[in-house]
Amino acid sequence: MPRITCPFCLQPHDTGASATFICPIYKETIPAPYIREYDNTSPLWLVTVGFPKHGKTTYLAALTLTLQHMSSVWPGSYYRALDQYTMDAARDWMRAARLGVQNESTPRSIPRPLLLSMYKIPSSGSRCLVMYDVAGEIYDRLHEVEEYVASIKQVSTTWFFVSLKDMRDQDRTLSDLFTVYLSGLENLHADLTNRNLIVVYTKADEIPFPQDIRQYLMNDRFQAVTVPDAERPDFSTFTMDDYYAEMQAMSDRLRTYTRERVLGGDPFINMVEGQRMNLVFSVTSALGEKPDDSNRLREDARRYRILDPFLWAMRLERPSVTRPITLILDTTKRARVIYHETVLGDLWAQLSTKGAVSAYTMGRQRPASSPGQTPLLTSPATARPRLIGPILERLPPDTTALVLTTGRILDLTDYDTPSWRKRLLIVGFDWEPDQEWAQTLVLQKGASTSVLIDALMRLHP
Amino acid sequence: MAQPPFRLESRTNFPMVWVEELDAYMHWFPVTKVQFEYFLCEVNDSQFDESWYDEILSLNPRVSPTAIRGTNYWRAFITGVLPSEAQRFARWCGQDFSLPTIEEWTIAYRALKQQQPEDVAAILGLAKLNERARTLVQRLDTAPQAALKQLGYPRTRAEQMLLRLGVLEWVECRNQASRWGGIGETYPDFHSALFSPESGQPRLPKDPETDRIPYYGFRLLWRPE
Numbered sequence: 047m048p049r050i051t052c053p054f055c056l057q058p059h060d061t062g063a064s065a066t067f068i069c070p071i072y073k074e075t076i077p078a079p080y081i082r083e084y085d086n087t088s089p090l091w092l093v094t095v096g097f098p099k100h101g102k103t104t105y106l107a108a109l110t111l112t113l114q115h116m117s118s119v120w121p122g123s124y125y126r127a128l129d130q131y132t133m134d135a136a137r138d139w140m141r142a143a144r145l146g147v148q149n150e151s152t153p154r155s156i157p158r159p160l161l162l163s164m165y166k167i168p169s170s171g172s173r174c175l176v177m178y179d180v181a182g183e184i185y186d187r188l189h190e191v192e193e194y195v196a197s198i199k200q201v202s203t204t205w206f207f208v209s210l211k212d213m214r215d216q217d218r219t220l221s222d223l224f225t226v227y228l229s230g231l232e233n234l235h236a237d238l239t240n241r242n243l244i245v246v247y248t249k250a251d252e253i254p255f256p257q258d259i260r261q262y263l264m265n266d267r268f269q270a271v272t273v274p275d276a277e278r279p280d281f282s283t284f285t286m287d288d289y290y291a292e293m294q295a296m297s298d299r300l301r302t303y304t305r306e307r308v309l310g311g312d313p314f315i316n317m318v319e320g321q322r323m324n325l326v327f328s329v330t331s332a333l334g335e336k337p338d339d340s341n342r343l344r345e346d347a348r349r350y351r352i353l354d355p356f357l358w359a360m361r362l363e364r365p366s367v368t369r370p371i372t373l374i375l376d377t378t379k380r381a382r383v384i385y386h387e388t389v390l391g392d393l394w395a396q397l398s399t400k401g402a403v404s405a406y407t408m409g410r411q412r413p414a415s416s417p418g419q420t421p422l423l424t425s426p427a428t429a430r431p432r433l434i435g436p437i438l439e440r441l442p443p444d445t446t447a448l449v450l451t452t453g454r455i456l457d458l459t460d461y462d463t464p465s466w467r468k469r470l471l472i473v474g475f476d477w478e479p480d481q482e483w484a485q486t487l488v489l490q491k492g493a494s495t496s497v498l499i500d501a502l503m504r505l506h507p
Numbered sequence: 508m509a510q511p512p513f514r515l516e517s518r519t520n521f522p523m524v525w526v527e528e529l530d531a532y533m534h535w536f537p538v539t540k541v542q543f544e545y546f547l548c549e550v551n552d553s554q555f556d557e558s559w560y561d562e563i564l565s566l567n568p569r570v571s572p573t574a575i576r577g578t579n580y581w582r583a584f585i586t587g588v589l590p591s592e593a594q595r596f597a598r599w600c601g602q603d604f605s606l607p608t609i610e611e612w613t614i615a616y617r618a619l620k621q622q623q624p625e626d627v628a629a630i631l632g633l634a635k636l637n638e639r640a641r642t643l644v645q646r647l648d649t650a651p652q653a654a655l656k657q658l659g660y661p662r663t664r665a666e667q668m669l670l671r672l673g674v675l676e677w678v679e680c681r682n683q684a685s686r687w688g689g690i691g692e693t694y695p696d697f698h699s700a701l702f703s704p705e706s707g708q709p710r711l712p713k714d715p716e717t718d719r720i721p722y723y724g725f726r727l728l729w730r731p732e
Contacts, residue, residue: 460571
């Protein structure tokens, strides 16, 4: 059975031989398919950020509905809600969609994730969406972000929902929302570098966007997917790569629009870029028109560009999943404490969300575990010399490596070359490295390993 | 069939030179710590663990290739190993590898004494010689030259290969009281002893199978089929 990252507490668990597993912290059952398919249908972690009534929940409802219908255009693909909670939420959304009423706002509480698996997506395979729909009210107050949204720290892709009309009516700016988000993450000691921020302009039908943006919305090839008995467009004439190219062009266009036309847009982009985050833009309309005063639609909803934020999330997460990462471990007597759930277990689980992780032990050329395979949490019987050279020389040139050690590495300085300086992170475990190396950190016993992940992700092979 | 003058030993990709008089390749330098570390990282023997290597390094500390100087170059070589451990390394290199006998070593030494130093570029140009090994070869070519000059030795290919002023090298002595002896010469800052390889007579340590001698290293011969 795989070692998994829990969708409730975001901590790693060894699920043992049982099909299901109860999170010891949240006492929630982790669904069997989530555990069984963990390696092949890897989680796509997403968190929503946005002020109240900016359309987050309505968008998620539209997305769920759209994904349910994608098999009509993506042959062989299918959708599955993994637990009762997600099934109930999806049913409520579909009822709301059928009756033409808007969805209830998200209650203000620690968000429970929605677990939706989407299988056989063209060019992307299968992914399990783990979505945290966070109540907009939480983003009204700086301190509540930290309290309610611990998941925001772990999740590398954020959907940033913005209704430009509501933002203007509420006298808010884009940079206001980002400041709340940033403060929350800073209080959680999270590093934003290389995180993905997907700005989703919602309720696009309410905004007098320039003609080219409106045209993009209306030309959505997937628009008719959720419309019963609608004529299906010819999908043989374009590929998903074509679609991604259109999305990229529109993201660039919306970036310019944001800088020039959105209140606080220019400082917002500067702030995000200053944090070295990946920023893209998308535009959607989950209903196609504004509901009436009783919150009802007068026509069947027409949903535009609903898939774009989802496809962006998959595209932005994809490179990191395949990034080769090497973990090199000390095997000396002092290092036995490393081989524990809370150190190696956590580290491996977190690294696995960032790339394909291979583990080695110092002084041993043969890998201890291959990507997808959990390293043993028992320290090797033989303490080997702290040597990394024969390992490093076998690694592909695009690999970044993290060495966890409790003492001097004998041959480290042999690799003091420009190539290795920028892709080798030395982490002293409860030990201050006394060797000159560009990238070193100390991990104190009991400290969170997430700081190591952030540091490793900053390395560029 | 004529053999290429230089080849890389396939396990560690370190250079060997063809010695016509032996009909064999010989390691260009005494075996280095870097070479031995590939062995340590590949074999399963629990004997070669952290404490074993700590003891070895305590006898003659390690130096990184980029830090090799005229005052420390001998630290690049693996020393303090027992003949049986050197043989284990030889077996790991392949079945055609062996420690030289005193006779073989002396024949090679005398032959190489008659040859001019090689342009090291011929070795550095060998495919598969990696960056670390290249640095090591280059540094070991230049660093000992001051020592040679100081002691007034002419630089022939034998000196270039550090058959002299390298380490004392384990050789098999079939007609001696002890099976294992040492030959070569060390630089006095490493180990001072009035001993020269010219005589062809080995030094005979009292307990070669148990006593780790800090200035004893080795190099191998390879007779490819």
